[in-house]
Amino acid sequence: MLSEIERRELEDTVKHYPDKRGAAIDALLTVQRRRGWISDESLLDIAQFLEMTAEDLDSIATFYNLVFRKPVGRHVAFVCDSISCWMKGCERVQEQMKNLYDVDLGQTSADGRLTVLPIACLGHCERAPAMMVDQEVYGDVAPEKVKSIMDKYE
Amino acid sequence: MERPLTQHLHQDGTARFLREYVETGGYRSLQRITTGMAPKDVQRLVSESGLRGRGGGGFPTGTKWSFVPMGPDASKPKYIVANGDEMEPGTFKDRILMEGDPHGLVEGMIMAGYALDAEVGYIFLRGEYHLSAQRLTRAIAEAYDAGYLGQPLPGTTFQFNLHLHSSAGRYICGEETALINALEGKRAVPRAKPPFPQTVGLWGQPTIVQNVETLYNLPHIMNHGAEWYHRLSRTQDGGTKMYGISGRVTNPGWWELPLGTTARELLERHAGGMADGARFRGLLPGGISTAFMIEEHLDLPLDFSSFPSDVGRLGTGTMIILDDQTCPVGFVLNLEKFFARESCGWCTPCREGLPWVAKLLMAFEEGRATNDDLSLLEMHTKWLAPGHTFCGLAPGAMAPLQSALKYFREDFERHITIGGCPWSKKSAQQRVLA
Numbered sequence: 330m331l332s333e334i335e336r337r338e339l340e341d342t343v344k345h346y347p348d349k350r351g352a353a354i355d356a357l358l359t360v361q362r363r364r365g366w367i368s369d370e371s372l373l374d375i376a377q378f379l380e381m382t383a384e385d386l387d388s389i390a391t392f393y394n395l396v397f398r399k400p401v402g403r404h405v406a407f408v409c410d411s412i413s414c415w416m417k418g419c420e421r422v423q424e425q426m427k428n429l430y431d432v433d434l435g436q437t438s439a440d441g442r443l444t445v446l447p448i449a450c451l452g453h454c455e456r457a458p459a460m461m462v463d464q465e466v467y468g469d470v471a472p473e474k475v476k477s478i479m480d481k482y483e
Numbered sequence: 484m485e486r487p488l489t490q491h492l493h494q495d496g497t498a499r500f501l502r503e504y505v506e507t508g509g510y511r512s513l514q515r516i517t518t519g520m521a522p523k524d525v526q527r528l529v530s531e532s533g534l535r536g537r538g539g540g541g542f543p544t545g546t547k548w549s550f551v552p553m554g555p556d557a558s559k560p561k562y563i564v565a566n567g568d569e570m571e572p573g574t575f576k577d578r579i580l581m582e583g584d585p586h587g588l589v590e591g592m593i594m595a596g597y598a599l600d601a602e603v604g605y606i607f608l609r610g611e612y613h614l615s616a617q618r619l620t621r622a623i624a625e626a627y628d629a630g631y632l633g634q635p636l637p638g639t640t641f642q643f644n645l646h647l648h649s650s651a652g653r654y655i656c657g658e659e660t661a662l663i664n665a666l667e668g669k670r671a672v673p674r675a676k677p678p679f680p681q682t683v684g685l686w687g688q689p690t691i692v693q694n695v696e697t698l699y700n701l702p703h704i705m706n707h708g709a710e711w712y713h714r715l716s717r718t719q720d721g722g723t724k725m726y727g728i729s730g731r732v733t734n735p736g737w738w739e740l741p742l743g744t745t746a747r748e749l750l751e752r753h754a755g756g757m758a759d760g761a762r763f764r765g766l767l768p769g770g771i772s773t774a775f776m777i778e779e780h781l782d783l784p785l786d787f788s789s790f791p792s793d794v795g796r797l798g799t800g801t802m803i804i805l806d807d808q809t810c811p812v813g814f815v816l817n818l819e820k821f822f823a824r825e826s827c828g829w830c831t832p833c834r835e836g837l838p839w840v841a842k843l844l845m846a847f848e849e850g851r852a853t854n855d856d857l858s859l860l861e862m863h864t865k866w867l868a869p870g871h872t873f874c875g876l877a878p879g880a881m882a883p884l885q886s887a888l889k890y891f892r893e894d895f896e897r898h899i900t901i902g903g904c905p906w907s908k909k910s911a912q913q914r915v916l917a
Contacts, residue, residue: 345605345646347686350668354651358610379668388670392827394652395610407611411572412771413729415817416809449654449821450572451611454729454803455736464613 331374335360339378349379353389357396366397394448402437402444404482407461411450414458418472422458423447425472429479442483485715486723486739487703488696492583498618501625504586510631512590512705516597517638522553525598529701531709533721537576538566538657538694539769539798541720541787550681551599551689561601561689563592564666565698567608567615568650568657571770572821573803576725577695579737581608581615584699585622589645591698593631594705596643599691603644607662610651619647654825658874659692661827672829673874696725717743718786726785728754730804731761737801743784746776746802761806765890769798771818772879774886775805795882810906811891812898815884816844822880830873836863837880847895850903857895861888 331339342355356375361367367375367390369383376386390396397405406426410419423434426445430438437444453459456468460478467478491499491507504510515525530545552558565588569577581588592604608616623645626632635642653671655661660674663685684690700722704712712721720742726749727737733755740749746766750756757763765775768785774795776783783794790797805814823837840863846852864885867877888895897905 345648346668348667351666353668354610354665355649358649358651381668389668392653392670393610393650396651410817411821412803412814412817413573413735416730416806416814448611449570449652449825450574452569452575452578452609454573454575454801455727457729457735461611466611466614 331360331378332363335363336378339375343379350381350385353379353381353386354393354396357386357390361397365403366400372398394446400437402441404442404463405444405446406479406482407446407448407451408434409449409451409453409457409459409461410447411454413450413454417457419458419460421472422460422470422475425475429476443479484741487707487715488580488587488699488723488725489583489739492579496582498582498621499584499586500618500621501586501629504584508706509586509702510590510629512594512702513631513636515705516594516636516641519638522598522600525594525705528709529598529704532704532712533709533716533719534697534700534704534712535720535787536694537696537700537724537799539571539772539796541797544693544697547681547693548599548691550679551601551691552682553600557600558688560603561599562685562691563595563599563601563604564659564662564685564690564692565592565604565606565695566657566659566662566692567606567612567695568654568662569612569695570609570652570654570657570825571772571799571801572818573729573767574727574770574799574801575729576727576737576799576801578612578615579725580695580699581612582618585615585618586626587699587702588619588695589622589626589631591701592645593643594701595691595693595698597641599689600641601689601691602642604646605666605685606645606647607656607666608647608649609656610649612649616647616649623647653827654821655827655874655876658876661874662692663690670827672827675873715741716786717741718784718789720786720788724785724800726753727801728804729801730766731758731806731808732756732804733758742786743789745782745784747781749785749802750781750804757804757806761808763804764807764809764811765805767798767803767805767883768795769800769802771803771821772875772882773798774882775890777890795886808906810848810904811887811894812844812847813904813906815887816841816848818883819844819880822876826876832867833872833874833877836867837877839863840867840880840884847898848904848907850898850901852895852899854899857888857899860884860895864888 343352376383534544535541661671665671680690819841828834864881869878
């Protein structure tokens, strides 16, 4: 069931659209912010609120890189793997993640602290390689800087 | 040299909010509305200015607007959508504007709304741009409080409402009809055209989807006129352009410069030339959906209308440099993997063709490619050419591939003859062992 706060937030958002389902992405992201990911149960709750079928909403939820239909760690590190970051060594950043936290792309660390995902160009190409942890973007990420960045995310 | 879009931006990357924005002439263009300039006159001014869409297509903005039904019989509501789904790899220009001067986008959207008699706007922002989202949210709230939004502008009946829509990360949403589906809460696949969004767009209503940088230009055109705007440019397209460079150069970055600036000036004067130890081999002029340019093209003026079509197109104007330390095949493989991953899957040639292309390129990198694979790559550039797919994604993906096959053909062939990637340390070791 949607919590009172979630419901209020969603009601604020749907006002911006002539049709409730226009708020589908906002609704998925709003609920995900509080629950970490979108479970089948959350999906059903949101679909009901938006007056959509769950299948319809799932066709949206599964379409986007930032909507998680599986549980993720407490923090998510997105390593940009598009061209400018690739040229400047994003693969070494991914390797460093693996060395430090024993996580491959798409995996969550055993302690549930961290999920590492690839991401399309973060739009910080002038500071490649870039990565985003939760909502914060870091540029010029040399492998030796990874630990000090990640230490902030317990 | 005038830099209307960026002259006031803070060097430290902090944002300018309402008070500071107004103190430096912000929202002055709305006087055009309150002193009675008619929407059709705003449209005419924009046509005369020679403004072209900055999202990569370069379509004349005035012409685009001319298809929107006007007058008392026009279907209402009409919508203005800012396309801030900046996901074209190598492109970061809209972010600079939105993070630094969020009110500029609000003002530009009000002006577009007035010109087209549209009362509602959405800023469609890519989900990863959290800082832009925070700053735009504050700017929108300030604009409501100040009465620029949500109530009739003084002396008029025109009022504009504006909402921020943060997306959740999918490249195809930059395609305007896919973006419209996304905003409606549908799976973001492109729509058939016609009908064009100008007449049948968001929720079936007349809709203009405009790139963020394009909208930033509108207040300045209103304030200073079409003639001034033309003088900013070195070519017949009006205005300045947000150019950028990434890759192995001394100073990667962005610069607002006259349209028609050459790649050589950008590379040598602004980016400080190639980084130590790197030699220039080619560049993609504006995101990865554009064709390679090589040494002989460096003195071409970079604009929309004079760009020779046999070379390619300007795209977003934020260029990516290919240097001699980077394998051109590996470079193109990275691009094609991106396109394959981001294909929405709606039409077969794109959904099936792009992974095939990526697989073929992988075979080159891993030393399994034959001459037949080279022909297969060539054939894909024809099978996925414009007209064979539902939208521009796959044709865009073929632009760098086709031009790479033309300019870097010997590098592809070398992968076949030596059975691996000449740039890869691993395959070099394997060759020694063999």
